[in-house]
Amino acid sequence: MNVPNNLSRSCLLAFAIFWIVILSNEGIDEDIILILFLSFIPIFMVASLVILSTVCPIFWFTAKQGFSKQEVFKTYHPYYVVIAFGLSVFGILSTNFNINMIAFFVSAFITTNQSWVWFAKEKTNGKHS
Amino acid sequence: MKHILIIIASFLFSILFFEKSIGLNLSLFSILTIVFLMLYNPQKIRNRTIRLYILAYITTAVFVFIQHSNLSIIANCVAFFTLVGAVSEQKTSIYVNWLNGIYTSVAGYFHRNLEVSTEKENVSWKKDLDLIHVAKLIGIPLLFIIIFVLLYKNGNPMFNDLVNNINFNFINFQWLLFTVLGYYLFSNISKPIPVEPATNKDVKTTNTLYKSDTFSEEKLKKEKQLGTTLLGLLNLLIILYIITDIASLTSIDTTRASVLSSQVHNGINTLIASIVIAIIIILYFFRGNLNFYAENKTLKQLTYLWIILNVALIVLIAIKNQNYITSFGLTYKRIGVHIYILLTLIGLITTFLKVMNIKNMVFLFRTNTQIAFITLILFSAVNWDHTITKYNLNQAQHFDINYLIKLSNRNALLLYEQKDIxxxxxxxxxxxxxxxxxxxxxxxxxxxxxxxxxxxxIDDKHPSSEL
Known part of the structure; x- marks a missing residue:
């Protein structure tokens, strides 16, 4: 599993989605540029932490049982999605549609799902890798 | 052509929901979804089960328009996921439909993204790379141009004026994002996905229990003895409890809310524990070969008796709750207790049917979830705020006006009409x-x-000239 590659792509994706949602609401301002650059650090940390703690373990544990990555995706991704979707909806509703929380949960949901796809698409040496 | 349909649907989605609260838009969205699913899956829509789910979905859409309550909105969402799930695979249980429906609606794009790459790996990778290249070609220069424009603005007043004259206000980026969300949703449901292996396993699983190869009379005899002793003693215990409960029911002081409240809540806790344990014990003993053991009649009779006694317990709790309601009025919690009692009763009846007709656990899950779905739809047809207010003001011995005023606006008209009487x-x-x-x-x-x-x-009561 190419974890560093996946994490770097995921962090960029999370960064882009988070700021697209925020900027679509608040507009672009020169004062926001510094925050925009600095935000990459917490976004990187949160995205990495979430992917390393929720997505990677599923691939690591199932790899020992001889599942191919695509089998893992098809078997476990739906349940991951249902839980992630439920938590995201709960988070957005409980914060009364706060734009920052919407940006956070939307970027987290899309990024983790895309991370699943990138892991599952990785080329493997045969089925049992 | 199919892309154009998705684009049209996503525009309609934006028109219906962007910066709007729920009302007619959800009902119209339901119709739009049904038409959309019909156009994309014409063969599947002919199926009888799917037609029933369409009917259920339309019914909830009508309830959203008429009742405009949170419960009707929840019922509509559940009916949406059920229908989308049923289009992915018709012969599955309702809970698998929910799983398929939610997965298709929220992550269909990601699943298809992987499947396409599996089927046409070489072509897809090339296509992917091209798309990434195009995205880079547009995205990266755009990002840096924006950053540098914002930086240069501070360095030169003429440049600052020039930039300030550029006005992109005519583009609503939030609206664009919302339309993209609509596109994502309709693109997902255009081709519903069955979650495997859950769907396949569910299709293959029947409701009937079969005798296994490890049928041992000696083992079953011991298990029967244990079951008969346990259920016999539990029956005696529950009879004793019911007798004392009836005696206490006749001696309750209904004028004191605290006494009644404590009685009902204690009763409910007992009921929850009793019913759950009852069902678990029954399911444990009738999980396999004991169903086919010739000498299981006594155990079965004790099981039926226990179910009937639990039904009696439910009736007692219902009476206590009703006494409470008669004295102190309806509230959401008290209605919730009645609904819980109803569902528990249904649960016991289906457990009874499971034992009598030698059905498996899947039968119980399937039947009970279907009943829960129907119950949700039926209860969403009621304006509960109006019902609570009407009952409390006209029939209850006491009412809490503060509670009634704090309910949602759906009782505002009734309260206003009755405030002087x-x-x-x-x-x-x-x-x-x-x-x-x-x-x-x-x-x-x-x-x-x-x-x-x-x-x-409201239009009828207050023509615009009046306000």
Whole structure:
């Protein structure tokens, strides 16, 4: 599993989605540029932490049982999605549609799902890798 | 052609929901979804089960328009996921439909993304790379141009004026994002996905229990003895409990809310524990070969007796709850207790059927989830705020006006109509007036996407010339 590659792509994706949602609401301002650059650090940390703690373990544990990555995706991704979707909806509703929380949960949901796809698409040496 | 349909649907999605609250838009969205699914899956729509789910979905859409309650909105969402799940695979249980429906609606794109790459790996990778290249070609220069423009603005007043004259206000980026969300949703449901292996396993699983190869008379005899002793003693215990409960029921002081409240809540806790343990014990003993053991008649009879006694326990709790309601009025919690009692009763009946007809656990899950779905739809047809208010003001011995005023606006009209015939303080009458007129204003200013049936009632009561 190419974890560093996946994490770097995921962090960029999370960064882009988070700021697209925020900027679509608040507009672009020169004062926001510094925050925009600095935000990459917490976004990187949160995205990495979430992917390393929720997505990677599923691939690591199932790899020992001889599942191919695509089998893992098809078997476990739906349940991951249902839980992630439920938590995201709960988070957005409980914060009364706060734009920052919407940006956070939307970027987290899309990024983790895309991370699943990138892991599952990785080329493997045969089925049992 | 199919892409154009998705684009049209996503525009309609934006028109219906962007910066609007729920009302007519959800009902229209339901119709749009049904038409969309019909166009994309014409073969599957002919199936009888799917037609029933379409009917259920339309019914909930009508309830959203008429009742405009949170419960009707939840029922509509559940019916949406059920229908989408059923289109992915018709012969599955309702809970698998929910799984398929949610997965298709929220992550269909990601699943298809992987499947396409599996089927046509080489072509897809090339296509992927091209797309990434195009995205880079547009995205990266755009990002840096924006950053540098914002930086240069501070360095030169003429450049600053020039930039300030550029106005992108005519583009609503939030609206664009919302339309993308609509595109994502309709693109996902255009081709519903069955979750494997759950769907396949569910299709293959029947409701009937079969005798296994490890049928051992000696083992089953011991298990039967254990079951008979346990259920016999539990039956005696529950009989004793019911007798004492009936005795205490006749001696309760119904004028004291705290006594009644404690009785009902204790009863409910007992009921929850009793019913759950009862069902677990029954399911444990009748999980396999004991169903086919010739000498299981006594155990079966004790099981039936225990189920009947649990039903008696439910009736007692229902009586206590009803006494409570008669004395102190309806509340959401008290209605919730009645609904819980109803569902428990249904649970016991299906457990009885499972034992009698030698069915498996899947039968129980399937039947009970279907009943829960139907119950949700039926209860979403009721305006509970109106029902609670009407009952409490007209039939209950005591009522809490503060509770009624704090309910949602759906009882505002009834409270306003009855405020002068009920015995309440002037302060509360003023609160009712405030609630009613803010409700009227809210209804009258709603846009066409947000209207519900109550708009016609208010229009009828207050023609625009009056306000």
């Amino acid at each position: 009920i015995n309440i303080s002037q302060k509360n009458k003023n609160r009712i007036d405030t609630k009613y007129w803010s409700y009227v204003k809210e209804v009258l200013k709603s846009e066409w996407q947000e209207i519900s049936f109550e708009k016609f009632i």
